[in-house]
């Protein structure tokens with residue numbers, strides 16, 4: 001084959017690949033946009049309204065700001081027809097800002113439609129906001145058990161064992177809570193536990209473009225409408241002490257500001 005023919009074939013291949021790539025990306029964005037519009041217009045009910053209506057839902061997190069950075073699509077949808085409560089295991093006092101952050105979570109919850117009497121923040125030196133300090137697991141289990149026995153939630157939402165961002169406190173909350181619920185000998189029906197799915201890093205910052213992959217897994221899925229996304233951003237704005245550049249990027253690009261997928265756990 002002559003040099004001319006080789007170069008021509010290379011050029012054709014390059015243009016073909018470039019064309020496929022460009023139109024492939026365009027098509028994918030168009031499909032995601034269509035899916036997003038259909039889902040947020042409520043044309044498709046993601047089978048959750050029947051199970052989440054008139055229930056008591058408890059969200060257990062590790063730090064003030066977890067509720068809106070990671071769980072706001074679920075909170076905003078559930079708070080319409082359920083009584084949603086938040087239990088935050090630490091005050092977020094790593095930089096000595098615990099007092100301010102307790103106020104911030106109340107303000108954030110208010111924006112998300114949760115009254116302040118439904119928000120509890122543990123302030124205990126046995127489980128501090130510190131990724132390098134091991135928690136007193138037994139003490140945390142006792143505190144969680146006391147709160148859950150008093151509240152009697154129908155559903156509990158929390159992190160999975162990867163903790164979304166991999167923060168050791170997120171992972172510890174999930175592990176301690178699961179262990180406690182499994183070992184619980186409390187009489188009466190146990191709450192149903194759902195864990196927020198941690199997706200790969202490549203999927204974490206593509207916002208609504210993760211929709212096809214999220215829906216394919218057939219997990220319990222919440223998708224925020226555009227107005228709910230704005231509401232989540234306003235809630236995040238309440239966390240003034242945490243509003244640094246990388247969290248601003250999170251607010252703009254994170255899939256968790258738009259989509260939540262949950263995995264049920266057998267207890």
Ligand SMILES: [Zn+2]
Pocket residue numbers: 062063066167170
């Ligand atoms: Zn956190």
